Amino acid sequence: MKRYFVYALWSPSHSRLYIGLTSNLKIRLEQHxxxxxxxxxxxxxWKVLKVEETTDxxxxxxxxxxxxxxxxxxxxxxxxxxxFGVNGRND
Structure with a gap:
């Protein structure tokens, strides 16, 4: 059964949010x-903020x-x- 991941990434150094969808979370995070x-x-x-998995x-x-x-x-x-601390940064 195929799995899909919806994920939210956070860039602590720039206080940026990225939201995406993939079927291979490990490879996608490496690409980012x-x-x-x-x-x-x-x-x-990029730091993983949240991940949800589904099969649909x-x-x-x-x-x-x-x-x-x-x-x-x-x-x-x-x-x-x-x-990650104040302003979403981990420094």
Whole structure:
């Protein structure tokens, strides 16, 4: 059975949030942190903020869109503050 992961990453050095969807979380995180993802290579290193797994691609896509919504983005910023310290940084 295929698995899908919706994930939220946090860049402590730039206070940036990235939300994505993948079927291979380990490889995708390596791509983000090695600079192979053009859109966010300048914000490395990325820390895992939250991950949810599902076996249904449509559910995963809906969850990704939900997380990208304004209210969820604020919740993730607050979570980063608690998880990584003041302003969501871990320095």
């Amino acid at each position: 942190n090695s600079g192979k993802t053009r859109s966010n290579r300048y914000y490395r290193p 691609l449509n559910s995963a896509r809906q969850l990704e869109l939900k997380w990208k919504g304004g209210s969820f983005r604020e919740r993730f910023r607050e979570l980063a503050k608690h998880k």
